[in-house]
Amino acid sequence: EDKVVQSPLSLVVHEGDTVTLNCSYEVTNFRSLLWYKQEKKAPTFLFMLTSSGIEKKSGRLSSILDKKELFSILNITATQTGDSAVYLCAVEGNNFNKFYFGSGTKLNVKP
Amino acid sequence: NAGVTQTPKFQVLKTGQSMTLQCAQDMNHEYMSWYRQDPGMGLRLIHYSVGAGITDQGEVPNGYNVSRSTTEDFPLRLLSAAPSQTSVYFCASSYDRQSYEQYFGPGTRLTVT
Numbered sequence: 001e002d003k004v005v006q007s008p009l010s011l012v013v014h015e016g017d018t019v020t021l022n023c024s025y026e027v028t029n030f031r032s033l034l035w036y037k038q039e040k041k042a043p044t045f046l047f048m049l050t051s052s053g054i055e056k057k058s059g060r061l062s063s064i065l066d067k068k069e070l071f072s073i074l075n076i077t078a079t080q081t082g083d084s085a086v087y088l089c090a091v092e093g094n095n096f097n098k099f100y101f102g103s104g105t106k107l108n109v110k111p
Numbered sequence: 112n113a114g115v116t117q118t119p120k121f122q123v124l125k126t127g128q129s130m131t132l133q134c135a136q137d138m139n140h141e142y143m144s145w146y147r148q149d150p151g152m153g154l155r156l157i158h159y160s161v162g163a164g165i166t167d168q169g170e171v172p173n174g175y176n177v178s179r180s181t182t183e184d185f186p187l188r189l190l191s192a193a194p195s196q197t198s199v200y201f202c203a204s205s206y207d208r209q210s211y212e213q214y215f216g217p218g219t220r221l222t223v224t
């Protein structure tokens with residue numbers, strides 16, 4: 001059975017801290033892994049990863065994929081209160097556009 | 112561009128009623144999907160489509176029907192609502208296989224009593 005597991009489930013840090021969020025997966029015929037940020041409403045896209053070892057970076061956020069060990073991490077450096085959200089990981093498996101989501105990591109950044 | 116739009120934003124149904132959640136996009140995206148999100152859980156795929164006239168089942172398709180007669184619209188039909196279908200429903204679209212970024216609609220909060 002295809003599944004995506006994120007850890008930790010929740011995290012509380014203070015502004016300026018660095019956090020690492022984890023996503024492990026077991027999906028038939030892996031195609032891609034996506035990270036999303038979800039605040040009050042709909043998820044917003046952060047990164048798409050398809051190749052191992054290539055870091056994607058956007059400002060203070062970065063992500064990398066390890067296809068051998070079947071996981072990805074999302075790093076956020078110098079966290080800000082605006083980073084508080086649920087971070088979702090999704091993996092595309094056997095069929096195009098068929099995504100499996102993890103349950104998310106809820107990040108709370110305190111001032 | 113309006114992006115991905117969903118209607119209604121909120122809906123209350125009685126058990127056994129049927130209804131259709133509407134989803135439309137104006138970005139000429141081929142790929143569209145319906146997800147439900149329950150408290151403490153990520154999104155679960157209900158149905159998806161890779162183009163007009165083509166649909167397929169996701170993880171939790173039971174109790175839902177879809178059709179894709181045009182590129183723009185992807186309605187989700189609840190055949191006979193049940194309390195277990197109380198959830199927030201998101202529609203998403205993306206352009207093609209090389210551009211996996213999915214754009215999500217604002218969601219529909221459905222309560223079945």
